Amino acid sequence: xxxxxxxxxxxxxxxxxxxxxxxxxxxxxxxxxxxxxxxxxxxxxxxxxxxxxxxxxxxxxxxxxxxxxxxxxxxxxxxxxxxxxxxxxxxxxxxxxxxxxxxxxxxxxxxxxxxxxxxxxxxxxxxxxxxxxxxxxxxxxxxxxxxxxxxxxxxxxxxxxxxxxxxxxxxxxxxxxxxxxxxxxxxxxxxxxxxxxxxxxxxxxxxxxxxxxxxxxxxxxxxxxxxxxxxxxxxxxxxxxxxxxxxxxxxxxxxxxxxxxxxxxxxxxxxxxxxxxxxxxxxxxxxxxxxxxxxxxxxxxxxxxxxxxxxxxxxxxxxxxxxxxxxxxxxxxxxxxxxxxxxxxxxxxxxxxxxxxxxxxxxxxxxxxxxxxxxxxxxxxxxxxxxxxxxxxxxxxxxxxxxxxxxxxxxxxxxxxxxxxxxxxxxxxxxxxxxxxxxxxxxxxxxxxxxxxxxxxxxxxxxxxxxxxxxxxxxxxxxxxxxxxxxxxxxxxxxxxxxxxxxxxxxxxxxxxxxxxxxxxxxxxxxxxxxxxxxxxxxxxxxxxxxxxxxxxxxxxxxxxxxxxxxxxxxxxxxxxxxxxxxxxxxxxxxxxxxxxxxxxxxxxxxxxxxxxxxxxxxxxxxxxxxxxxxxxxxxxxxxxxxxxxxxxxxxxxxxxxxxxxxxxxxxxxxxxxxxxxxxxxxxxxxxxxxxxxxxxxxxxxxxxxxxxxxxxxxxxxxxxxxxxxxxxxxxxxxxxxxxxxxxxxxxxxxxxxxxxxxxxxxxxxxxxxxxxxxxxxxxx
Numbered sequence: 001x002x003x004x005x006x007x008x009x010x011x012x013x014x015x016x017x018x019x020x021x022x023x024x025x026x027x028x029x030x031x032x033x034x035x036x037x038x039x040x041x042x043x044x045x046x047x048x049x050x051x052x053x054x055x056x057x058x059x060x061x062x063x064x065x066x067x068x069x070x071x072x073x074x075x076x077x078x079x080x081x082x083x084x085x086x087x088x089x090x091x092x093x094x095x096x097x098x099x100x101x102x103x104x105x106x107x108x109x110x111x112x113x114x115x116x117x118x119x120x121x122x123x124x125x126x127x128x129x130x131x132x133x134x135x136x137x138x139x140x141x142x143x144x145x146x147x148x149x150x151x152x153x154x155x156x157x158x159x160x161x162x163x164x165x166x167x168x169x170x171x172x173x174x175x176x177x178x179x180x181x182x183x184x185x186x187x188x189x190x191x192x193x194x195x196x197x198x199x200x201x202x203x204x205x206x207x208x209x210x211x212x213x214x215x216x217x218x219x220x221x222x223x224x225x226x227x228x229x230x231x232x233x234x235x236x237x238x239x240x241x242x243x244x245x246x247x248x249x250x251x252x253x254x255x256x257x258x259x260x261x262x263x264x265x266x267x268x269x270x271x272x273x274x275x276x277x278x279x280x281x282x283x284x285x286x287x288x289x290x291x292x293x294x295x296x297x298x299x300x301x302x303x304x305x306x307x308x309x310x311x312x313x314x315x316x317x318x319x320x321x322x323x324x325x326x327x328x329x330x331x332x333x334x335x336x337x338x339x340x341x342x343x344x345x346x347x348x349x350x351x352x353x354x355x356x357x358x359x360x361x362x363x364x365x366x367x368x369x370x371x372x373x374x375x376x377x378x379x380x381x382x383x384x385x386x387x388x389x390x391x392x393x394x395x396x397x398x399x400x401x402x403x404x405x406x407x408x409x410x411x412x413x414x415x416x417x418x419x420x421x422x423x424x425x426x427x428x429x430x431x432x433x434x435x436x437x438x439x440x441x442x443x444x445x446x447x448x449x450x451x452x453x454x455x456x457x458x459x460x461x462x463x464x465x466x467x468x469x470x471x472x473x474x475x476x477x478x479x480x481x482x483x484x485x486x487x488x489x490x491x492x493x494x495x496x497x498x499x500x501x502x503x504x505x506x507x508x509x510x511x512x513x514x515x516x517x518x519x520x521x522x523x524x525x526x527x528x529x530x531x532x533x534x535x536x537x538x539x540x541x542x543x544x545x546x547x548x549x550x551x552x553x554x555x556x557x558x559x560x561x562x563x564x565x566x567x568x569x570x571x572x573x574x575x576x577x578x579x580x581x582x583x584x585x586x587x588x589x590x591x592x593x594x595x596x597x598x599x600x601x602x603x604x605x606x607x608x609x610x611x612x613x614x615x616x617x618x619x620x621x622x623x624x625x626x627x628x629x630x631x632x633x634x635x636x637x638x639x640x641x642x643x644x645x646x647x648x649x650x651x652x653x654x655x656x657x658x659x660x661x662x663x664x665x666x667x668x669x670x671x672x673x674x675x676x677x678x679x680x681x682x683x684x685x686x687x688x689x690x691x692x693x694x695x696x697x698x699x700x701x702x703x704x705x706x707x708x709x710x711x712x713x714x715x716x717x718x719x720x721x722x723x724x725x726x727x728x729x730x731x732x733x734x735x736x737x738x739x740x741x742x743x744x745x746x747x748x749x750x751x752x753x754x755x756x757x758x759x760x761x762x763x764x765x766x767x768x769x770x771x772x773x774x775x776x777x778x779x780x781x
Contacts, residue, residue, distance in 0.1 A: 008188065009044055011099060012088065016044055017185055023081075024189075029182055035060055036077040043089070043099040052096040113158060113169055120156045121278055121308075122254045122271020123149065130157045130249060134204065134234050135164060137247045138225055141235040144251035145410035145426065146354040147309030150236040153251065154206050157234065165232070167203040175209040180216035187220055195227050202230040210237040211409070212361055218243035238358055239408040250410075253306035253426065257298035267294040272301035272311060279315035287318075296323045303330050305426040310351055333431060355432045358411060369402045370411060371440055374433035375450045377474035379415055379424035388449045422471065444487055451479040451492045458499035470507065476500065480516060490525045498532045501539040508698035510657075511737015514543035521557075534564035538573050541580040542657045546699055549740040550587035558584065575601055575613050579656050582620050586627070587740075589773055595624035615644045616656060619664045626671055627772070635671045638664055659700040662691040666708035673712050682716070685709045689725075698732050702741035705729045710748045714767055723752045 008017045015024045018041050023030040032040065038060045042051055057071055075097060079086035090100050120127070133140045134157060142150050158169045172190035177183060191198070191205065205224070210217045218241040221233055225245065235241060240248045254272040267273045268289065276297060281287045289297060300323070304310040310333075317326050329335075334352040362370060372389035373380065380388075386399035393399045403423060406412045411429055415422045425433065437443055454476055476496065483493030497516055504513035517540040520528075528536065541557035548554070562577035564570075578601040585594035602617025604610075622637030645661040665688035673681035685708040692701035705725050713721040730745035732738075747766060754763035 008185065011044060012085065014085075015185065015189065016041060020181055020184060022181055022185055024182070024185055025085075028176075029179065030081050032081050033074075033077055036074045036081070039071070039074045040078050043097060046099065048099060050092045050096050050098045054096075056096065113171055114155050116152060116155055118282075119278070120152060121275040123153055123156070126153060126251060127156055127160065130154075130234070131160055133247060133249060134161060134232055137245075138232050139221060139235075139243070139245045140233075140247050140249060141237060141240050142249050142251055143237055143240055143408075143410055145307070145429065146238060146358050147307050147351070148251050148253060148410075149308040150251055151208050152308070154208060154234055154236050158204065158206050161204055165202055165204045167201040169204045169206065171206040171208060173208050174213060174217065177213060180213055183213055183216045183220055187224075195224075198224070198228040198231060200230065201228060204232045204234065206234045206236070208236045210235050210241065211239055211358075214239065214241050217241060238361075238410045254301075254308060254311075256301045256306045259302070261298040262295060263291050264289045264294040267298045270298075270301065270306075272304075272306040273297055275308060276301055276311045276315050279312050280318045283316065283319045293323050296327050300327050300330065303327075303427060304333075305428055307426065307428060309354060310428055313351055333428065334435075351428065352432070355429060358409065358429075359432070359436070361409065362406075362411075366402055366405055366409075367436070369399070370406060371433050371436040372442065372446050373406075373412075373423075374425065374430050374437050375443075375446045375478070376425075377478040379422040379471055380475070381420050381422055384453060385423065387453045388446065391449060418471070447482045447487075448489065448492075450475070451483050451489065451496070454479040455492050455495040455499075458496045458503075473503075473507065473509075476503065477512075484516075484519060490520075494520060494525070494528060494532060494536070497539065498535045501535065501542070504539065504543060508546075508700075508702075508736040508738065510543040510546040510699070511739065513539060514547040514737075517543060530564055531568060531570075534561055534568060534570060534573055537561035537564065538576050538580070541577070545580060545583050545587075546657065546738050546740055549743070550584045555581065555584050571604065571608055575604055575610070576656065578604070579616065579620065582624070586624065589627075591624050591628045595621055595628070598624055611644070612652070612655075615641045616660050619660060619667070622671075623667050626667060631671060631674055634667075635675070638668050638671060642668060657699060658703060659692060659695055659697055662688045662695075662697075662700045662704050663707075665691060666704050669708045669712050673715055678712075678716065681712045685712045698736045699738060699741070702729055702733050702738055702744070705732075706741055706744035706748075710744070711770055714748065714751055714770070719752050719755055722748050726752065 008015050010016075013025055014030075016022070017024075021034070021037055023032050023037065023040070039056055042056060042059060053068060053071055057066055057068070060074075061070070075089065075091075079089055082088060088100050090098050092098060130140070130142065130153065142154055144150050155171070158171065162169050170191045172187045174183070174186065177186050187205070187207065188194075191203075193201065207217060207221070214237065217235070221235065221241065222243050222245075224231060225233065240246060254275060255270045256272045257267045257270045261267050268277070273289070277287070277289050300314055301311065304314060314326050314330075317329070321329060359367070359370070369385070369389050373385055375388060376384070382396065382400050382403055385403055386393055386396055390399045390402065403412065407414045407423065411425075412423045413426060415424060437446060454472065457472070458476075480493050480496060482488045483496065484490060493516075497520060501513075504510060517536055521533075521536060521540060537557045538561040541554055541561060544551060544554040544557060558577050558580040561573055562581070565573035565577060578597045582594045582597035582601065585591070585597060598617050598620035601620065602614050605613035605617055618637045619641040622634045622641070625631075625634040625637065641660070641664045645664060665684050669681045669684035669688065672678075672684055685704070688704035688708045689701065692704045706729055710722050710725050710729065713725070726745045726748035730742055730749070733740075733742035733745060747770065751763050751766045754760075754766065
């Protein structure tokens, strides 16, 4: 029968494994040559008895004739390795050598299980799930990026599970083990039980920080589980071990507050905030999170991705820098977050050391893709990763394999909830990867591929922009930032803007679109082809209309777009230009001219058998006639358009920048009110707002609130309803850069203020202006 490879003996503070040829001192490996090791093992086996020189030379040198000085050299090597313990080897002159301390089989008592001095925050659900899994399954691996709290959760689970494992809970720490041949010894040291003793034991073994020795540990886990049927094992690692019987639990970051969090009560709902506050309070006894601090604390937690280690390091800086100082310092987070505990593992004392540990485990191909993917500002698909980060890959599966490896190592977060799997970095890891990209000298080439990819994406996109590409908003912005930078390619930026009008329209990001287009059309960039200029002018006119209202640039953009559309025989742009010019004339109170554009739009649509556009023309004509005092004709036109929409016909939000069904309901409410049908008017206004909310389109919602809901409720004298809707209107418009609608919201808030202050004359004047004008007071002044 072969010897067990984990057989060992202890003497003093040493443990020796003859089959593994490993000598440990206080758990650390001691380097010793092969013959010196064999000599030492013979002395250990003698258990204090003298071993003759002849016996040593015969056994260690296999019967070969050697000089005695060879043995003396090995004894010198042993004494040198033992250092201050060299006197443990005694020389019996004329006889041989002896080990002065009698060996002890597993004499060291098993170490006590860790007892953390801080509380576990925000992991109640995860703790319950881990306990259930460990009880039901014999082998569970808890994975997640460095600093996410795997060790702390495993320790807490161990304490909670002690009552279910009669023979105890043990923990083997692998972070300080650097060589694979030390793994068996480290595990045995933890439990102080032989495999024979383990066979009938019901115990839980936690093996912590295993990612750097995944293969050897996987082998040991399989052997232990095969040998001890009542044993359960919980592993923590940044990636699964891929061993037989493994069940993986991926630990997510702590929950963080949304960007609009304003109150302490709302912030403290989230575990990341609770952890941060608790750790700050440990250093500043009087610290209390109030509403004044809630926004900044929430921002800190979001920027640190809810990562417990990063939050604790940030909290340690608060006594010196304050909350605002810590938030500002996150722009250079790897220098800021260096205040770890002196007793922590070296790789957990600074944020950089934690990510360095993970990065050092990657091979060269993984490192190349890891740093290249940092150019993505948000999530990305495997296809995007291949084109931008790995153009050298001939097959898509080559990229998918590396992505899968990075995700398994917890450096990428897979998102599987959408129609296509996506991946993203936690922000802290992305910042680190960006630094590596900068160090590599590959920034310009990678940014160019990134911008080119999104230019191609824009060219092939259609009306499903929002459905398919909303998640790419930050990367489209990043591509434009690069394209129009000093090192960029303006033509690539122009290509993106030319084809991305549906993107800005569907997301109601008209203010942002207007800023980009101002840069392109009013700058000194490359010459723009007529077809591209036509598309850009149309997008510019749309964005100006909602971002700034009826300014001179708006009519110039639409007039130029219409001229180019005639030259190029582009019917769609002609339709859009007449819509834009109708809106401009309406806001300028030139209602007869606006009606003319509405009729031209309808005529063009009729000639092209474009029923959707024809119905839009009807609706626009009805609105113009409303402001011209032609209420009956207005009602007829708007009702005709509504009948078409009520048949369930499709309407493209991106085509004219607004949901036309919601807009028709909005103005229908106004007409109904003026004809004395107040209840129906209120119902129509409510239906318009509900429709806009249902499709989640900000510009349509603003129209429904400003032109419909707020107006008819103001006419009804309902200050509370107007106040609530005006606040929503202002907030929504400001968020999306819709200056026109924000001015409406401000106007209705002034109406409420005037009514409540007793200024009924002023309130009436505001209301009369809103009733009879196509623009709020002051817009055209």
